[in-house]
Amino acid sequence: MSQQNPPFYSDEQTVPETPDPGSAPKSWSRTSMVGRRQPRVDGYELVSGKAVFPSDISLPGMLYGSVLRSPHPNAIVKNLDTRAAEQMPGVRAILTGKNPEANIVWSYPGDVKSMLFESHCRFEGEAIAAVAAENSYQAGDALRAIKVEFEVLPATVDELKALQAGAPRIHDGGNRTKPPESYQRGEVSRGFTQADVILEHTYRTECEIHTPLERHGCVAKWNRDRLTVWQSTQGVYRIQSQVSSILGMPLSKVRIIGQYMGGGFGSKLQADKETIIAALLAKKTGRPVKLFMSREETFIAAGNRPPTNMRLKAGVKKDGTLTALDFTCVATGGAYPAGGTSGVDWQIKDLYQCPNVRTELSDVYTNACPSRPFRAPGHPQGSWALEQMMDALAEEIGMDPVALRLKNIPAVSQARSGNPPYTSTGLRQCLIEGAKSFGWREARRAIASSDKDRNWRKGVGVASGTWVAGAGGPPSTIIVKLFPDGSVNLNMGASDIGTGTRTVMALVVSEELGVRPDLIDIDNADTATTQYATPSGGSKTVPTESPAVRAAAIHVKQQLLAMAAEELKEKAASLTMKGGTILSLNDPSKKIKVTDVAGLKKQGIIVGIGYRNPNPANRATNPFAAQFCEVEVNIKTGEVRILRFLSANDSGRVMSRLTYDSQVIGGITMGIGFAMMEARILDRNQTGKIVSGNWHDYKIPTAMDVPADIVSVPIDLPDNEANTTGAKGLGEPVTIPTAAVIANAIYNATGIRLASTPVSPVMLRRALAAKAKETSQKDELK
Amino acid sequence: MEEDQKENNGQRRKGISRRGFIQLVGAGAIATTLGDVSKSSPVEAAEAAEKGEMVHVSLQVNGRRHRFKVESRWTLLDVLREKLGLTGPKLGCGRGECGACTVLIDGQPRYACLTLALEAEGKAILTVEGLLRDDELGPVQKAFWDNDAMQCGYCTPGQIMAAEGMLRVNPNPSLDEIRKGMSGNLCRCGSYAHIFKAVEQAAKLKQTV
Ligand code: FES
Ligand code: FES
Numbered sequence: 002m003s004q005q006n007p008p009f010y011s012d013e014q015t016v017p018e019t020p021d022p023g024s025a026p027k028s029w030s031r032t033s034m035v036g037r038r039q040p041r042v043d044g045y046e047l048v049s050g051k052a053v054f055p056s057d058i059s060l061p062g063m064l065y066g067s068v069l070r071s072p073h074p075n076a077i078v079k080n081l082d083t084r085a086a087e088q089m090p091g092v093r094a095i096l097t098g099k100n101p102e103a104n105i106v107w108s109y110p111g112d113v114k115s116m117l118f119e120s121h122c123r124f125e126g127e128a129i130a131a132v133a134a135e136n137s138y139q140a141g142d143a144l145r146a147i148k149v150e151f152e153v154l155p156a157t158v159d160e161l162k163a164l165q166a167g168a169p170r171i172h173d174g175g176n177r178t179k180p181p182e183s184y185q186r187g188e189v190s191r192g193f194t195q196a197d198v199i200l201e202h203t204y205r206t207e208c209e210i211h212t213p214l215e216r217h218g219c220v221a222k223w224n225r226d227r228l229t230v231w232q233s234t235q236g237v238y239r240i241q242s243q244v245s246s247i248l249g250m251p252l253s254k255v256r257i258i259g260q261y262m263g264g265g266f267g268s269k270l271q272a273d274k275e276t277i278i279a280a281l282l283a284k285k286t287g288r289p290v291k292l293f294m295s296r297e298e299t300f301i302a303a304g305n306r307p308p309t310n311m312r313l314k315a316g317v318k319k320d321g322t323l324t325a326l327d328f329t330c331v332a333t334g335g336a337y338p339a340g341g342t343s344g345v346d347w348q349i350k351d352l353y354q355c356p357n358v359r360t361e362l363s364d365v366y367t368n369a370c371p372s373r374p375f376r377a378p379g380h381p382q383g384s385w386a387l388e389q390m391m392d393a394l395a396e397e398i399g400m401d402p403v404a405l406r407l408k409n410i411p412a413v414s415q416a417r418s419g420n421p422p423y424t425s426t427g428l429r430q431c432l433i434e435g436a437k438s439f440g441w442r443e444a445r446r447a448i449a450s451s452d453k454d455r456n457w458r459k460g461v462g463v464a465s466g467t468w469v470a471g472a473g474g475p476p477s478t479i480i481v482k483l484f485p486d487g488s489v490n491l492n493m494g495a496s497d498i499g500t501g502t503r504t505v506m507a508l509v510v511s512e513e514l515g516v517r518p519d520l521i522d523i524d525n526a527d528t529a530t531t532q533y534a535t536p537s538g539g540s541k542t543v544p545t546e547s548p549a550v551r552a553a554a555i556h557v558k559q560q561l562l563a564m565a566a567e568e569l570k571e572k573a574a575s576l577t578m579k580g581g582t583i584l585s586l587n588d589p590s591k592k593i594k595v596t597d598v599a600g601l602k603k604q605g606i607i608v609g610i611g612y613r614n615p616n617p618a619n620r621a622t623n624p625f626a627a628q629f630c631e632v633e634v635n636i637k638t639g640e641v642r643i644l645r646f647l648s649a650n651d652s653g654r655v656m657s658r659l660t661y662d663s664q665v666i667g668g669i670t671m672g673i674g675f676a677m678m679e680a681r682i683l684d685r686n687q688t689g690k691i692v693s694g695n696w697h698d699y700k701i702p703t704a705m706d707v708p709a710d711i712v713s714v715p716i717d718l719p720d721n722e723a724n725t726t727g728a729k730g731l732g733e734p735v736t737i738p739t740a741a742v743i744a745n746a747i748y749n750a751t752g753i754r755l756a757s758t759p760v761s762p763v764m765l766r767r768a769l770a771a772k773a774k775e776t777s778q779k780d781e782l783k
Numbered sequence: 784m785e786e787d788q789k790e791n792n793g794q795r796r797k798g799i800s801r802r803g804f805i806q807l808v809g810a811g812a813i814a815t816t817l818g819d820v821s822k823s824s825p826v827e828a829a830e831a832a833e834k835g836e837m838v839h840v841s842l843q844v845n846g847r848r849h850r851f852k853v854e855s856r857w858t859l860l861d862v863l864r865e866k867l868g869l870t871g872p873k874l875g876c877g878r879g880e881c882g883a884c885t886v887l888i889d890g891q892p893r894y895a896c897l898t899l900a901l902e903a904e905g906k907a908i909l910t911v912e913g914l915l916r917d918d919e920l921g922p923v924q925k926a927f928w929d930n931d932a933m934q935c936g937y938c939t940p941g942q943i944m945a946a947e948g949m950l951r952v953n954p955n956p957s958l959d960e961i962r963k964g965m966s967g968n969l970c971r972c973g974s975y976a977h978i979f980k981a982v983e984q985a986a987k988l989k990q991t992v
Contacts, residue, residue, distance in 0.1 A: 044928035047936035048920060050871025050911035054937060057870040136865070138856060214875045214883055214937040214971050263873070263937025264971050296876035499935030499972050659931040663977060667934055670973025696880035696969065704965040704975045709958055711976045 009487045010581030010595075014515045019558045021574065025614070026555055028721040029654075034511040034518060035726070036717070038659045042507045042519055043497070046261075054261045055231040056293050058220040064093055064133040066282050066292030067140040068275060069147055070302060071122030071129055074156035074368035074689035075169070078120045078129055078149060086132065086146040091139030094285045095147070097130040102281055105247060107274065109337040109371070111179065113172070117274055122151075123171060123336035124370050125690050126301030128274050133282040133290050156368040156689035160333035160341075161310060163365045171336060171366035178338045178364040184350060185359045186415065189314075192325025192357030196316025198397045204313065204386040205757040206740075207680035209306040210299075210699060211375055215263020217303045218293030221279035227254045228280055233293075234259045234526075235269045235498050236536020241528045243272035248280065256529040265498050266671075267374035268304045270536045300694040304373025305681060307332045307341040309382040313349070317394045321408035325357040328386070334364060339371040344379025347469045348387045348737070350416035351623075353409035368689055374538060376668075377468055377733035381675055381740055385758065388464035388741030392748060401445070402463050402745070403436050406627075414621035424472075424622045424722040425729075427651025431627035431716055432465060435649030438714050439629040448749060456637050459644075460750025465627040466737035471652070471730030472622030472723060473544030477613040478532035481510055481553040483561060485602045487581055487595045489516045491553075494534030495546050496526040499667075500732050501660025502542050506550045508657055509726065513554035515578055540624065540730025543656055545613055547726040553611025560607045564600030565593055614725065622723040625651040626734040628669070632746040639766030641747060643673060645710035646739075653729035654719035665713040665735050672739020674702045678759050840900045844869075845913030851900070859903045860884045860895035863910060871911035871940040875969070882968030885941035885948075886910050892948030892967070911940035914947065922988035923947050923981075932981035934972030942968045946982045950989055956982065 014033045020026045029035065046052035071078075083095045096103050098118035105117040119127050130147055134140040157163045163176040170176060193199055219232040228250065234240050237257040245255045262269065279292035294303060309332040316325040328349045334341030342362035350358055395405040410428050413420040436442070444461045451459060480492040491510055497503045503525065507518040524531050534546065558578070565583040566573040569591045576583055583598070585591035601607060616622065627649045633642040648665045655661055678700040682693040693699040719727030744755045753768045841850045842859075844867060851866050860877075863869045863886070875883030877896045884895040887909040914921035920928070923946050933939040942965065949956060949964035956964060961982045970978065 040928050041931060041933070043936075044931075044933075045920070047933055047939050048911075048924040048927045048943060049915055050869070050940045052936060053870055054873075056874065057864070059865065059868055137861070138854060212971055214873070214881065214935065214969065216875070262935065264935040266971070296878060296880070499933075501934075663931050663934055663972075663974060666976040667973035670975060671971075695878065696876055697878075701969060701971060702973065702975070703969060704962045704978065707973070707975045709976055709979045 009489070009517055009520050010515045011517055012580040015577060015579045016513055016515050016558065019555060019562055022559050026551065026725055028719060028725065028727055029512070032512055034508045036655045036658055037508065039504055039508055039518055039657055040659060041501060042504045042521070042523065052261045054215055054263050055219055055233040055259060056215055056263070058231045058291065060220065060222060060289040063220065063289040063291055064135060064282070064286055065137040065140045066131055066133045066279055066290045067137070067144050068128050068278060068298070069130040069144045070298065071125055071127040072690070073122060073151055073153050074125045074158055075154040076122050076151040077154065078122065079152050080150040081130060082148040083130065085148070086143040089139065089143045089146055091135035092132060092143045093135065093288070094133040094282050095130065095143070096278065096281055096285065102284070105277065109339065111338040113338050115337065117277060124368055126298065126370050128278070131278045131282060133286055158367050158369050158683040158689040159685045160308065160331055160365045160367050163333070163367050164331065164363070171368060176366045178334065178341065178366060182342065182362045183360065184346065187357030189325045189327045189357045189359045193316045195318065195324045197319045198394060199314065199316045200390060200393050200397065201312070201314040202390060202393070202754070203756060204311045204389065206309045206382045206385050207758050208308040209375060209675050209679045210681055211266045211268035211304060211373070212299055212696065212701060213264030213266060213268065216293045216296060216299055217269060217273055217275065219276050219279050220289060220291045221283040222289035223283050227256070229256045229258065230276060230280065231258045232276060233262045233269060235262065235265045235496050235538050236534070237496065237526045237528050238494055238533055239270060239536045240272045240276065244276060244280065247277055259496055259526045262496055262498060266376045267378065267538055270374060270538050296696070297694055300699065301370050301691055304375070305370060306375035307334050307372045309345055311382070311386045313386045313390050315390050315394060317398060319398050321398065321400050321405045323353055323355040323409050326355050328360040331363045331365060333367040333369065334372040335367060335369040337371045339373065340378060341365065341372060342379065344377070344469060345383045347380060347416065348383040348466060351414055352387065352465065352467050353406070354411040354415070355409065369683060376671060377737050380466065380468065380733070380737040381672065384464065384466050384738050384741045385744065388738055389744050389754060392462070392745040393754065403432055403441060406465055407432055414623070417621055419619065421619045421621045424617065424620045425651070425653065425718055425720040426625060427716040427718045428465060428467070428625040428627070430718070431625055431649040431651050434714055434716060435627045435629055435647055436463070438649070438712060439647045441629060444631060457633050457635050458750040459631060459633050460746045460748065461629065461631045462742045462745030462749055463627065463629050464738035464741040464745060465625065466734055467623050467625050468540060468730060468734040468737060469623065470539040470541055471544065471624040471734065472616055473541035473730065474616045475613040477534050477545050477549040479546065479549040479553040479611040480532055481550070481557050481609040481611070483557050483601065483607040485596065485605060488520065488522070489514060490522045490524065491550065492531050493523070493525045493546060493550065494528070494531045495542050496537045498537045500537070500542065500664060501657055502537065502546065504660050505543055505547060505656045509547050509550045510554045513551060513558060515581060540733040544653070544724055544728045544730055547656060547728050548724040549611040549613040551611065551725055553609040555609070556611055557607050557609030560609065561595065561598065561601065564598050568599060569593055616724070617722055620722065622720065622729060624653070624729040624731060624734040626738060628738045628742045630742045630746050632743065632750055634747055634750040634765070636751060636769055639762035639764070639769060641677065641760065641765065643708050643743065645708050647712040647714060648735055649714040649716055650731060650734060651716040651718055652731040652734065653723065654727035655715045655717045656726065656728050661715060661731060662713040664731050666711045668732065668735025669711055669739050670702050670707050672736045673707055673743065676740035676743045676758055676760055677706070678702070680759050838901065840904055842900065842903055842908060843906070844908045845910060853900055855899070855901055857900045858896050859898040859900045859908070862900040863895060869910055869912060873937055873940060875938065880969070881938070882945060883938050883941040885944040885968060887944055887948050890948065890951055892945045911943050914943070923950065923985040926981040926985035926988055930977050930981040930984060932974055932977040934974055938968060938970045942970065942978055946985060950986055954989065955986060
C-alpha cells in the first residue's frame with residue numbers, strides 16, 4: 002500500500018513549475034486538467050437530489066412566512082386591519098410598517114428612498130405586510146384575511162406615455178430617473194455625409210423576467226444576537242453587508258449561507274426585502290422563518306430586463322467602412338431607479354470600429370416592478386438593434402454580413418477613455434472559425450438557389466457581440482488546505498450559480514497539485530466558513546476567482562516543497578511533483594511521497610492563501626462572440642423552427658469544456674426565449690396590472706422550442722495579459738447576439754425585418770401578408 | 784364564498800362541498816385534479832375533512848410506508864418536502880407549470896404539486912432519491928451527470944423523474960419523443976440540448992443493466 006501513490010493523485014500528471022514565493026506564476030503553456038471535459042464535481046449531489054438548496058432547508062420549529070403585496074400598480078394604503086388575521090389558526094406573527102422594528106428605510110440608487118413596507122405602492126407587488134404561521138397554507142390563509150383599504154391612483158405603465166405631458170407623476174420630481182444620458186465621439190453629422198448608404202430603423206424589445214427555477218427567498222434563524230440566513234443568492238458577502246447595514250449589526254454576527262442556488266441570472270445579486278422581513282419575523286417569534294416568494298410573486302417583485310424603445314441610424318461606405326452610428330433609447334427600470342437603460346448602448350459604442358458615434362438614453366419611471374440586472378444588462382437589447390442594422394447595411398452595399406463585421410473589428414476599446422487596447426480580442430476568429438464550422442457560405446448559397454415556392458423557407462443569420470465586463474478583478478481571497486493524507490480542501494466565498502464554478506476551480510487546484518478534481522472537497526458561499534468574494538454576476542467569477550485559486554494552490558505547493566526540500570536535502574526550486582510524489586529534477590533518487598513529508602504530518606495541515614492580483618493598467622479585457630443559426634419559416638402560418646445554432650466564443654482560456662458548453666447552450670436557449678416568446682404584458686390601457694404573471698401566460702423555452710443541434714466552438718485564446726489563468730467571462734456573452742441572429746435568419750428566409758420582440762407567428766404572418774400585398778401592388782404597376 | 788362559509792359553519796357537516804374543496808386547493812389545481820380522478824375517490828376523500836381539520840394519510844414512498852397527519856388540502860409535494868424531509872422533489876411553481884416536483888406515481892410521471900397527498904394514498908410513489916441503490920446512481924442519473932444535463936440543478940430531479948417515467952414506457956425514444964416526453968419540465972438554465980443527449984444515453988444504459 003505504501004508503495005502506491007496516494008489515491009487522491011492522478012498518476013501521470015506532472016504539476017507546473019512552482020514560482021518562488023513572491024513572484025508571479027508563469028502562464029500555463031499546456032494544461033493536463035484545466036480545459037478537460039470534467040463532469041461537474043458536484044454532479045452527484047445534483048442528480049441524486051441530495052444537494053440542499055436554501056429552499057430545501059427545514060429547521061426544527063420553523064415557521065413559514067409570506068408577504069402581502071399591493072394588487073394595484075399605484076395606490077395608497079389607507080388602512081390596514083390585521084385583527085382577523087391575528088386570530089387565525091397557526092398564525093404566530095404579523096408585521097406591518099406600524100411595527101417599530103419594521104420602520105426601515107429602503108434605498109434605491111440615486112438616493113431615492115421608500116420603506117420596507119411602503120404605504121404608497123408604486124408598483125403591483127410592493128410589500129405591505131407579512132405573516133409567519135405554522136405552515137405555508139395557514140400563512141396564505143392569514144394573508145387573505147388582512148383587510149386593506151386602498152386609494153387607487155391612476156397608473157402609468159407605458160414608458161412612452163410616462164414622458165408625455167400630463168402623465169401621472171410617479172415621483173415628485175417627475176417621470177425621468179435622471180436627465181437623458183448622452184455619449185458622443187467624433188461628429189455623427191460629418192459621418193453621415195461620408196456615408197454611401199444611410200439607414201434608420203426603430204426597434205423594441207419587450208420586458209423579460211428572470212424566473213429562475215428556485216424562487217427568491219431565504220430561511221432566517223436567530224441565536225440571541227447572531228443571525229444566520231440560508232439565502233438563494235449569487236453572492237453571500239453582498240447579502241451579508243446589506244443585511245448588517247440595514248439591521249445595524251456587526252458583519253461578524255451575520256452569517257449568510259448559500260452553497261447551492263437554483264438560478265438567478267442577475268436577480269439574486271441583492272438582499273431582497275424578503276430577507277429582512279424573514280429576519281424580523283424570526284426575531285419576533287423566536288423561531289426560524291422560511292420565506293420564499295410564490296412563483297407568481299417572482300413575476301412582479303423580483304426584477305426584470307427593462308423593455309426598450311430604440312432608434313438607430315447608421316452610415317456605411319460602399320467598402321463596408323462604418324462612418325456613423327446615432328442611437329437613442331427610451332427604457333424603464335420601473336417605479337424606482339434600477340438601471341432601465343444601463344448597458345443598452347455598449348454594443349453600439351464598442352463592438353465595431355466607428356469614428357462617429359452618438360447615443361442618448363432616457364430612463365423613465367413607470368408603475369412597474371423595479372428592474373434588476375439580467376444576464377448582460379442592456380446588451381441583448383442593443384444587439385437587437387445594432388446587429389439587425391449591420392445585416393441591413395450589408396445587404397444594401399451588397400456585402401456578406403460576416404465580411405462587413407470583419408471589416409470593422411476594432412483593436413482598442415473606443416468607448417473607454419484613453420482608448421485602451423484589449424488584452425486580447427478573438428472577435429475575428431469567432432467570425433471566421435464560426436462561419437467555417439457552420440458552413441456559412443454553403444448555407445447562404447443553398448438558400449439563395451432554393452425553391453421559393455415552398456411554404457417552409459430556410460434562412461441563416463449571423464450576429465456578433467461583446468460584453469462590457471468579463472475581466473473580473475480583485476478582491477478575492479481563497480484558501481486551499483492540504484491534509485497529511487494528501488487530500489485537499491478548497492475554500493471559496495463565491496457561489497456556483499450553475500455555471501460550473503466549483504468544477505472550474507477544482508480543475509485549477511488539480512492542475513497545480515495533481516490531486517484528482519473529483520476528490521477535492523469544496524466549501525463555498527458561507528460567510529462564516531469561507532473567504533470574501535464579490536457576487537457571481539457579470540461573467541466575472543471565473544476570471545476573478547480562478548487566479549486566486551491558482552495562487553492559493555501554488556502557496557500550498559511552495560510550503561510543501563520547502564518542507565520536502567529540507568527532508569530531501571535539496572533546493573526547493575529543483576523539486577517538482579508527480580502523482581503525489583515530490584521528486585528532484587536533478588537527482589531521480591531523491592523523492593518523497595506527499596503523505597510521508599514529516600513537516601506536513603507534524604503541522605497537521607498546510608494552508609495556502611491566494612489573492613486576486615489587480616488587472617493590468619490601461620487595458621480593456623472583454624469577451625467576444627459570434628453566433629450563427631439556421632431557421633425555417635412557414636410563410637403561410639408565420640411559424641418559425643430554429644433548426645440549428647452555433648456559438649463561437651472568445652472567453653479566453655477554456656477552463657472546463659463540459660460546463661463551458663452548458664453555458665453556451667444555456668445562453669442560446671435564453672436568447673431564443675427573449676427573441677421568440679418572452680414578454681411581460683401589462684394591462685397598459687386599464688388597470689396596469691400584469692396579465693402574464695405565471696409560466697402559463699409568460700412562456701419560456703421548453704424542450705419543444707430549442708434545437709438539439711447547438712454547437713459550441715470555443716476560440717481557446719488564453720488571455721495571459723489579463724490574469725494568471727488567462728480566462729475571461731462566458732456566461733453573458735453567450736446570450737448577447739442570440740435574438741438578433743434569429744431575426745437576421747428570419748429576414749434571410751422571408752425578407753421581413755423585425756422591429757420588436759417577441760417574434761410571434763401572428764406578428765410574422767401580418768408582416769408577410771403586408772409584404773405580399775406590397776409586392777402584388779408593385780407587380781400591378783409594372 | 785360567504786355561502787360556503789355559512790354552509791360549513793352552520794352544518795358542521797363531515798366534509799366539504801365540492802366548491803369549498805376547489806377553493807381550498809386553489810383554482811390552478813382543479814383542472815388536473817378533477818380531470819384525472821373524476822372516476823376514483825380522492826375528491827371524496829378530500830371531502831372527508833374540512834379546512835383546518837387534520838386527516839391521516841399513509842403514503843408509500845420509495846418502497847417504504849409512512850403515516851402523516853395533514854390537512855386534506857396538503858399537496859403530495861408539501862408532504863414529501865416538509866413532512867418527510869425529502870430534498871429531491873422541488874417546488875418551482877406549485878401550479879403545474881414547471882415539473883420541478885415530478886415524481887412517479889405507480890410508474891407514471893406526475894406533478895406532486897398538483898396531487899393531493901390524499902390522492903396518492905395507496906399508490907407507489909417514487910422520487911429521485913428512490914433511483915439510488917445504496918449510494919449508487921441509477922442509469923438516468925448517471926447519464927445526466929455524464930452529459931452535464933444541468934446547470935443550477937434545481938430542475939434536475941424533476942427532469943430525471945420525467946425521463947425515468949418516459950423510458951419505462953418507451954425504452955427507445957426518438958429525439959422527437961424525447962422532446963415531447965420532457966416538455967412538461969422547464970429548465971430556465973436552458974440545459975435542454977444536453978438533456979436530450981442524457982436521455983438518449985440513459986436509454987442505452989438502461990438496456991445494458
Ligand atoms: S412545482 Fe409542480 S409543476 Fe412546478
Ligand atoms: S438546471 Fe437550472 S433550471 Fe434547469
